[in-house]
Structures are given as structure tokens and as C-alpha cells.
Amino acid sequence: MRRWALGLALTAPLFLFACFDEGSAVSSTGTGGTGGGSIPVGGGVGDECSTQKPCRPGLACESGVCAPGGTLTAGSPCVISGECQDGLQCAQGTCQSAGSGEAGDSCSGDLDCMSGLKCTLVGFSAQCAPEGSGDVGADCTTAADCFAGLACNQKKCGPPLPGMPSFGGSTWQGVDCEAPNPDSVRAYFEVPGVSDPAGQTGDFFRLPFPNDVRIEGGKVNLDGFPTPGDELLGFDPVQRYVDAVAASESGWSTYPTVIFRFSGPINFDTFKVKNNVSPVMWIDVTPGAPEYGDNAGLSWFASGGRSHYVCDNWFGVRRPQGAPLVPGHTYAVWMTTAGQSESGQPIARSPQLAALLASSAPGDAKLAQAYAKYKPFRDYLADKAIDQSTILNASVITASAVRDPMAALAAAEKAAGAPAVKSWVKCGGGAVSPCPDATGDRACGDGTADYDEYHALVSLPIFQNGTPPYETEGGDIAAAPVRTEDVCMALTVPKGAMPANGWPVVVFAHGTGGSFRSHIRPEVAGTLSKAETPSGAVGFAVLGIDQVQHGPRRGSSTASPDNLFFNFANPKAARGNPLQGAADQLALAQLAATLDVTAADTGGADIKTDANAVMFFGHSQGSTEGSLMLPYSDVYKAAVLSGNGASLIDALLNKTQPVNIKGALPFVLADFDSSGNLFGGDMHPVLGLLQQWIDPADPLNYAVAATRLPLTGMTPKHVFQTYGLDDHFSPPKTLATFALAARLELASHDPSVATPDAIAQLPEQAVPLAGNVTVGTDTVTLGVREYQNASGKDGHFVVFDVPSANADMARFLGMAAAGDVPAIGQ
Template sequence: MTAPETGGTGGVGNTGGTGGAGGSGGTGGVPAGHGVGESCTDTDPCRPGLACNSGVCEPGGETPEGSPCVIAGECQDGLQCVAGVCAPAGSGGEGSDCQSDGDCETGLRCDLVGFAAQCVPQGNVDAGGECSASRDCFAGLACISGQCAPVPPGAPPFGLPASPNIECDEPSEGSVRAYFEVPGANPAGQEKDFFRLPFPNDARLKSGKPDLTGFPTPGVSLLPFDPVQVYIDEVEKEDGWGANPVVTFRFSGPVDFESFREPTDHSVRPVRWVDVTPGDPSYGAQAGLRWYYSEGGGKYVCRDWFAIRRSASSPLEPGHTYAVFLTTDGRAKNGTQIERAEHLQAMLSATAPSDSVLAAAHAAYAPFRDYLTGENIDPGSVLNASVITVGDTRAPMEQLAAAVEAAPVPTSQGWVKCADGVESPCPDHTGDRACGSGDAAYDEYHALVSLPIFQQGDAPYLASGGAIQTSGPVRNEDVCMALTVPKGATMPSGRWPLVVFAHGTGGSFRSHVRPEVAGALAAAATPGGNVPVAVLGIDQVSHGPRRNGSTESPNNLFFNFANPAAARGNPMQGAADQIALGRFAASLDLTAAQTGGDAIKIDPTAIAFFGHSQGSTEGSLGVPYSHVYRAAVFSGNGAILRDALISKRKPVNIAGAIPLVLGDYDSQFQLPGGTNHPVMNLLQQFIEPADPINYGVLIGRKPISGVTPKHLFVTYGLGDTYSPNATIANYILASQVDLAAHDASVATPDDLGLMEQAVPLSLTDVVDSTDLTLGARQYMPPAGTDGHFVVFDVAAANADAVRFLGMAVSGSVPQIGQ
């Protein structure tokens, strides 16, 4: 990957610039002469590339391609100033992803928007002028140390990122030690970098909450806040640790990674992760692991570090305690035995240390010591260990779902039957948000539905607000809604079956009004015949009027990692929407006078959910708690945030900007350690209550007490750059569904670690006396399209989804594939 360097061309005649380059001497690689906005004469000229108009220096717009430049406005029309040379401008409009100023069209530049690099309007500050961000400067310049200046060679267009200042020792010669140093203990250990104590670790809990004192942060540089400290502050408010951690160990020197591999005969097990929750049926249970080792360090963790994570199929259970440990079977790279730290030995001793700090850590390790005793494992065989107690990661969503159920059933108003000339009741009803002109397969109705809002503060929560209040709604909001009703069919048993459709980021309440959704479901083809199904959709969180007058892209508002409260609150509010809509739909009984068309009644026993992308994320959190939905189809549904942050490039290129935001990147501008990086672990810890990984198993395999299990179908499009395939695989594994044989469009399927089952796939499970189909299937997108949209773009995928939903709402056990 190349460094994200984007920005827009300055254009000709950008007057009103400030902060010239400093007169005839020139500064910082800027040619001699006056800068933009400064006075000029024939004898006291502007710098090359600028024009003296009416005694004031302005961008000249005459420098040809390939010639030196300072700002884009010096270049001829259609050119940008990239790396100090006029070069062709890109086609990226405002909000488009970028990697250099050359990706953006004239008048725009590349800068950070939250945790992503996008084309934004260029500023009007010239070289040498004061700035707070690179967007204050003309394209071609970056804000460096508070001043607009030419972009240094090899640097991104938005400036030089700051990095943490950690103290690392040179690797030890001879013997190698496994670090375990409890901060503040007496006698002190070899305390230096944060990760000399395995992390996460119950030894870092104070009153049950994480104490992250000393966790490295980059400070304020490219963003107007410390992007790591804001998450540290939030994580320290949580109880316990997350359900999907990466556990990091450090060594004083190189180790032999092969010696930590488990042999095929399982004669030794150098890396273990075991449930040590006293009295729980899962006591002693283990799961598949992956581990990683790096001799190289980075800006957050020193060299010689070892990271361990569980399979995505096995998120940790809330409230459980786990021990993650290495055994002395592991060896140093030189073949010698690795030294055990004194503080670790104190943790494993039957006698508590006299020092209060060590004694507190010793108490946290009691479940591990008891496990070793019960299993007759010699404590001396433990090379290093961490003990982790998982917080109740699902509690916020459980409380939110309960609050939705306790609130009044949503009401609606302003119903109209769409036709040419009919005005929608939605506040923003122009363009593709306007009433449709009609379709042969269905009628379209618009209305406003009053939904409970649980996010605190003022939408759209770009810089502040957005946290979820689980005690009850903060307010109600009238949200745009569209309902399609099949034509040429009668309501089965006097009531319509219904699918609630939740659109992806950038969509609208009318996103289902298309042939592949409303059209196909109006006469859903099933083995038992066509089933007429109504479809309902709303503006999802951060869309349409829900932006509260903001013109900011929904991409930036929903994926708002610059504001932790919104990053977690947005998908949770979306989940609340889907639960509330299910309740609304189940009670929908309208007369013709109310609708302005026909009477509409919905069958409360025949409602299913269909989510795409953002809508799938929301549905995967909310559907498990709903008492209404019979089934769900999830398209483009990823899980485990840290995996997405490393590889997600659409609708915003988060992956490209993360290493620069954190100030930690290798020669290829990649984040050292990738998904194992400590900050990725930190962000994952915070997002857990809103991560689909923790809810997949609740839909069907292990439903919540008192909630009926549901059918589930997950589509997997190869080459998905919006929800990277690794994240979709994570959700498939976590939800424990079967894998249907791949579609004929796929030449070589991705290896998901599951055995494919013949199609049609149906009745995969019986849970709580309910016959279920729980499955996933792979599809290849047509050439030139993204795998994110296979449910719409691949005929077989669309037919599979429609058939699945049609069978589910008609009371049949649905099938996947034919």
C-alpha cells in the first residue's frame, strides 16, 4: 500500500489566501518571492507560479504539467500539485477516498476525516501561514507544526503523524526472559514499556475496571485530539475485558517461534487458553487458537512480542474468567530455556506476597492457580500467563432491547399512496427520495413512523454525543418510511406477510423499492408457489433528515470512530430501530381512509428481516432480541471491528488511514502486527457491545431465554471491500451456521474452515423444538462489481434470499439454494 496522499487542485484565481512564504528569501523549500495575498510590484515580485494582479499575489494557474509548484493553484487547469510537481488531477469528488492530492478533482485536497482519508475542499492558507489542519492550507501543502508547508518527501498530504515515545531496550544477549512486571510493585520488576505485563490482564483491573495508565498514545497531531487517548478514557469506564481480545506477551530477546507450535501428536501444548470460571459447566474448556510473533517492534510495543487470539467461532463468554498461558516448552531463538520472571513466580505461589500491589495481582490469579492444582500441572512449567475476566459485553444491548420493548408501540402518520404528482410526507422528498410513479408489481406508500431514540445529545453526533441511554428513550423522532404492497394478489388469511428491509450506508427509506427487493418479494418464488410479501423500510441511522440538517456524508457519520460514543451508539440505535419496527409492523392495521389507498393489515406471525451492510449490522444486534421476526437474511455483514479496520476500504478507506492516524507504519505504510496491534485490541474492547460477533449465536443456535430462535441466511460475496471477507467469515463462524455448497458463479470458493453441504440446504437444526435453517453461501460478483452487493447483482443470490424469506414468512422451513 502507498501512503494516503490526496488533495485537490487549487485552480486559477484563488484570491484571499493568507500567510505568504516570507518575502524574497523563500523558506522551507519555497522559492523566493511573495506569497498569496501579499503585496507585489514589478521590482518586488511574487514567487514563481504566482501572478501579481492589482498589486496582490494570486495563484497564476499557468505552470504546465511536470514543472515545479508549491500549491495547486499555480498549475494549469486540470492539474494538481503533487510532491512539488504539477500533475494530472484526479476525479475524486468531495468525500471520495484518496491516497494523494492527485486523486481529487480541482479545488479539493486530501485530508483526514475522522479515521479515513477523503477529498475535502482545500483551504486558502499559503506556505508559511498558520494552520490547525491541512485542510486549512492550499492543496499541495500540509499543516506541519502549525504552519502550512510543502509536503516532505514520502509523507502523506495531511502532514507528519506523531508517534508514542516508548522506551525499548536492546535485545538481550545470551539468556532471554519472558517479561511479567506488575507496575508499582515492590520489589520492582524490570518496568519500562507497558506490555512487559501481559495484556489484557486482571492485574490491571481496579475495582473491576481497566487501569490503562501508561498505554502508549501518539498525542495530538494529524487530528485535533489524541485518537488513542479518547478510547483509553472510554475503556477505563468499562467493567472487565472484552470478549474477543488479543493477548500480548513480551520477551527480552528473540524466541524460537517453531518451539511454540503444537506438534501433530499433541505431546506438548506450549500455548493454551482455558476457561477457569469456578463452578461453571465450561470449566476447563478450550478452543482453537491463532498466535503471532514478531522480532520487530513498532511505536507502541517493543520488539519480540507474541500475540494470541481465539477463533472467531469462540468469543469469550461474558462474566467468565480465562487463563492464557505459555509453557516452558517454548525456547529462545538460540535454543536455551527462557527465564521466568520473579513477579510471575509470585503469582503462582500458594503464599500471597507481602507487597500490596503484588498481593492484589496474586488474588486475581487465584482461579488460574486452582486450575493448575486441579489438573496436576506444575506451576514451574508455566512460562508466562495472563488471567482475563470478561465484562458483560451484551448487557448494554440487552438493556436497550428491554427499553424498546417497554416503550409504547411506535405510531405512524401522514400516509399517502404514491403516484405521479403525489408528495411524500417526508421532509426531504426530492430526487430518489420522492414518491415513485408506480410499478406493476406493487403499490408504494409513504408515511412517518415515530421511533424511540436512545442516543444522547444532538444528532448527527459528529464530534460529541451519541451514547446510548438504556434506561429509556431520550426522545421520539418521526422517521421517513416506505411500504410496498403487492398488486394483483389478496392478503393471505386477510393479512400481508412482511419483510422489514434495512439499507446499507448511503441508502434511504426507499432502497427496497427496486426489482430485486420489493419487486421480487411481491411474488416471492418458493417451492410451494409464489408468496406475496409486503416490504417496509426506513431511513437508517445517520441518513436523510436523521442527520439533523447536516450535509455530512452518512459514511462519515455512521462510521464515526473519531467520536467513540457515536461509533458504538450508532449501530445500537439502529438495532433499537429494527426491534421497534418489528413491533410496529406486527400491530399495523390500517383502513383505506388512513392509507389514502387500500386497507393494509400485517400478519404479526409472518414477519422477517432483510438487512444489507449497515442494515445487517443493526439487524445482527437487534434481531436476536426481537419477539417478532421469524427469520433474517444478512448481506455484507462483517464482525470483529479490528479485522475491519485493517482491511475496510469502502465506503471509506479506513484501512489506509489507520497507520497514519496512529503514527505507526512500516515501509509499506502498513500497521505493524496488523489486527494484533495493541490499539486494534483497544478499539475492539470498546466496541464489543455493538459488534455482531457477540450476537451471532443468539439468533438460532443459542437463543436468549424466552425468545424464539430464528432462521438465518448469510450471503458471502467474494471480493467484498466494504465488509472484508475475513469479517463476514468471522460472523459465519460465530453464528455457527452450516455452509451451503457454493453457487455456480464461484470458480474457487474461499476456505472458511467449514465443510460445504449439498443444496438445497434446509432444516439444519432443531432448537427449543423449533425446526431451523441456519446457513451461509458464497457467490462471485459479476465482473466490475463489488462482492458486497451479490444479493442484488447475482441472480442466484437474489433468488436464494427471496426464496428463503418467502418460505419463512409462509410458515415453511426455508431452504438455501436449489
């Protein structure tokens, strides 16, 4: 298993760096059987019992029925956790100390969870949840149906299979593969349905994938894409995304992995760059586009071993980190005949590929359709005088217009106008909030010496079809609002006289698990009520709402927003939730620019906002939503993005909080290596499929449109990204990916940092960093700065926990509101 990375300037074919790492290929073959251990003699839970018919050890005979005894001490043999004393779990057949994980906490096995809970799969993550009631041999759909200590193996509760976690594992053995042929190696290129030359008869990836050849009738055709079945989750997680993509997509991901296959082993070294010539290329071949001919670099991964999805001897190619394709553009990804087999012999070309590169169309009707898809590549080869016979294998891919759903949302939101606000209440003195469920942290506060607190209901357009929280169905985005919803809103207003032009305002979008009052804390409303800048203090009003899948926006559900917002079990909601959140922030922009209410309305003071001083501050989920909408609003002059990652692929591979996706994903996909990691890592074809579906809701595809390449008629924004070391919610790779996609500069790290993370090859720029980029006639500040996480705190929260990060945030927004070019750091 080897990987090669080739970096090139974004618009010029100049080599910048190359590296080569070697490892060993490991295939995951899975395990079979019905359980991982023997069961002691005796009745099981629920069986009748007596002195003549005893229960198995660890169970007690209560009223003639076997029940968990809860008496076994640490180290005792056990079958289920209920046989062990309180504070113990049954794992690997013995009673062991239980963990401290509560319901909803991340876990990797039952030992992470408290007694009475077990580690189970919720969508793509592993979480502690109440144990089921199924004993050994009981029917089950998932491990959640079984007692702690048991898994669901082939629809029956039993001890976990050897090598599997306590939440179970799939027995799927993967796709059928032909044995490799080391003596005669050919590059596979087989179009399904072609009879002359013969069409695809083997695995799905014998046609390079993705490939415009698989776009038929304006829709992606994924017939034959491998899936693991419904054994582990009670539904087939991959099939759901195959169906979703096939039903709605007409192009490919802007951040794809291109996979090629060979019939036998190849010589990795022959595919490496020699004398500044690369045998592997990725070129924009869009006719007439300014980017035509651009080569932005690539990395590739080669494996001699098979996975459960891709047969032996495969080759994956990806773009550089943070370099998505241009939506709507067509690209050719190819390798040349410089590549050789492992024995040093030429690799045979496919006659079907040769037919697609020939000067005249083939006679086979199916191949003739494919021939039309390869025209941009043929034209490019002719334009650059490249001999088509030197092309060993190639894929032509057209990137989907991934921004279109957000653009349509923005247009509909603009047409709807500013949302109405009602039921104002000035908090304090026992005032009752108009918001539902206004108890505990959601109840009216008393304000502070620096600001007053107001609550109200804002009527927001809802574009998601169906009934919230869309756990199993609905949640997709409609072209027009399907209803309106009164959403809880809190507004803090500085004490003292209102400026003549109204209050500068920050729209704050909270993270998952927060509420409409998350900004009412010293580090947000407090700091921003008197934001210190070089030219004096700026007093901000700060506005926040319940984000999507929070509070009453979950309908009647009390499920965790972590599970509802990141709802990978329902593809429509997984994509629709962040898009709806982005629409909310656009609605709030219109509100923040036009708010003008009297004391009679508010029950307190007159409140007017300054339309020329509206800023955005997003954290985590709120930053994701903000990233999607910023290119479509010129109301927001500047934005601070905290805990803001990009690239679903990198999130799935690295995210461990608030839910553990990294640990569960290899088992959900039934494709893991000997270390329990996903086989192939970011080159795995299912990750590419998931990325394609989420592309319209991934900050990756909007980052540069908010900064250096604004959409037609829009202006660039000042953008400051805070980067916390040791962030487990938005892993560092995702933070870096956003910074690279937005083309931010790297401000010198905060003094709290001893060893900063490298972000590609970005050099650090001295602080204060201000006005460092010119876009047309606009001078903007675009930067990311690293901070060390506070002691005992996760790096996800540095903007709140680290005083210098908090001051940097307030100064940046305050300077922008004052009409100055904002600075990062001082």
C-alpha cells in the first residue's frame, strides 16, 4: 500500500513538492461464525427455572424465571453485563470495570459505558445507549436489541465475533474478485453493456470511477456499486446513499477519488514523477474555460491487496488538500504507458479505451455513447499534440453544479424579505420568555451591567420537506418555503445610549448542543458589548436563535441534536439540515439590517440596528451554516468562523466528538484493516460517494467564493478562522482543509502555542495581519490563526476558552464595524 503526493500551483504547472511513503497492503477478510465464546450450561434470561432446572452461572432464579443476578465480581466469567456487580461490564467474557460514559457519549466498546448502558451504533457513530433485553439466541435487528456484553450476529444475540467490537460487525465478505494475473497485466477499462469489444464482466471498478460514461439520461448510474447489506444496522447504509445519488445527481463530486484497476500487480515506482514528467495527470479540459489546461496537482494511492469493495491491484487518485474541482467543469484524469507491471513489462491497454480515443466513433451503440463523453479529452490531446496511444487509462469526470441548491435557497430567502418578529420580552425581574421550553438555561436571564437581554419569536421560512426532526424520512430542501416556524430568538443590547445609526450587530450561530441563548455569556455578549479596538470600544448587539434540530425545532423529539443534525441514516436530512441552517442565517442578515422596534414593542428600550455594521460569528455547526451562506450575502461585512472544518471525507475519518464517527465507520462499512482503520483511508470509494452527496452542504465548496473569488455581483468578506489545537469535534485536518480552500493566509500563531500545526506549506505571516488580500478594488483581511487549547478543554472551544483568541475575535469584528480594515492579532 503506497501513496504518492504531487503538488502544483493552483493555476500553473509548476512542481512544488513531492513525497513518497511506503507501507504494506493489508486486506480485511472479516470473520464468520455465530459468536465469540461458549455459553455456560443453564437457563438463559426469561427461561423457567427451579432447583432441577438451574439458570446459567451469573443469573438468578426469581419467581421461577431466570434473570440477571448482578452478583459476579471483577474477573469472573460472564455472558452479559447484568450478571456482574454494579459498576462492572461484561467484556471478552469476564466482568471488568465499567466506564463513565453516559447515554449519548462516544464509545468504542461497552467498557466505555456505565452499567446498564452499552456501546451501540447510531448512524455512522458509536454511542452509549440503554442496553436491550435480548439474551443469547434472541432475535435482533441491531446490537441495541441485546444485553450489554452481546452483539447482534446474523440477526441473533450472542457474544461478539472474534476481532469485532462489542457493538458487532458484519460478516459480509466483500465483492467477488478474479485472481490476479502477474504474468499478463492489463489496465481495466470495461464499459457495462458493450458487446464489441466485450463489456464489463467483473467487478464494478473495472471501469475507472467516477466516470461520465456512467451518466445516462442526465442521471448518475451506480448499478453494481458494492454495498455491505443490512446486517449491522438493520439497513444498508451504503445502499441508501447509492440510491440518493442515483436519484438526484447529474454529475460527480467536486472532491472525488478516482479509482483505476489492473488485472495484476504494477510497479509503483514507474508511476512516480521522473525528470519533471508525471505519468499520472489531472487536467481541466473544459472547452473555453479560463482554467482550461490547469493542473492543480494530485496524490495517488496504490494497493496490491483487495478491500471488501475494490478488488486487488487498484490505484486511487485525489486532488490536493483543500482544492475542490470547479463546479460544472470537466476534467480528465489519466495515467500514461510509462507505468509498468511489477515484472517491468508494459501494461496492456484496454481496446475499449483505445476505441474511445480513436478519431472515429466505434460501431457498438453503447460504446458510441461513451465515445461522446470522452470528446473533451480527445480534443485536449489533439490540442496539446499528445499521442493517444501513450494513454494507458483515463477517466473523464464532470463536477456537479454543487452550489446550485444553496444559490436557489439564497434567492428564495431574499425574495421572502426580512422575517417578522413578535412576542418581545425584556428579561429580568422574573419576566417569562415567550419561547417554548424556556426553563433552565433556556429561561430569561437577568442581563448584566453591560447589556440587557431580550427574547422574542422570529418567523423563519422552512425549506425542508416533511416533519421534523426527519429521523428516517424527509428533510430534503424544497424550491420554496414549505411553511414558516416561530423560532426562539435572544438579543443582547449594550447598556447606554444607542448610536445615531443604530447598534452594530453580530449574528451568532451556536454549535451543536447549544441554544438561542448560547451567546449570552461573558465570552460572547459580554466581550462584544464593549469590543476593544485600536480606535476605541464598539458596543454590539448580539442576536442568536435555536439552530436547526435544537430546542422546539426538533418537533416532539427529545433526541440529541448530535444525532439529529448529523443524521447520516437519512441522506435527505444529512444534506438538508445544514442547508436550512444556512438559509436561517440569510434570513437573520435581512433582519439584522432592518430591525427597528420601539420601546412599546420590546417592553424595554427602542432598538435599531446599523445596516452597515452587521457581522457574523459562527461556532461549529453555526460556522458550517455560515460558510455556506456567506457568498450570497453582502449584509455581513466580516465573519469569524470558530471550529469550522471542511471536507466530509476528512471529518468521517477523524471526528471523535461529540460522537465517535472515526471508530465506528470502518465497522459500519465492513471494511477495516488489522488495526481497525478504514481500508484505503481517504481513498475509500464509499467516502467519495458520501462526499458527493454532502457536497452542496460542505463548506469546502463555498470557501473561496466568500473570499478571493466572489460570485458575480457579490463582494468578498473579511474572514478570520480560529484554529484550536487538539480539536476533536472539527479535527485539525478539516480546519486546515477549510483554510486552504478559502485561500486564507496563516497568521503567526498565538503565544499560547508551543508547536503549531503545519497547514500544507503556508508560511506564517506577522501579526497584526490586516488588509493582506486585494480582490478587485476591495482590500480584505483573510487569515487563520492557531491557539493552544486551554488546560482540560478541547481545542474546539479556543475562541471562548483562550483569552487572546477571544480578544482577537472581538477586535476583528469591532474594527470591521468601525469601518476599519480588521486585524487578526496585535
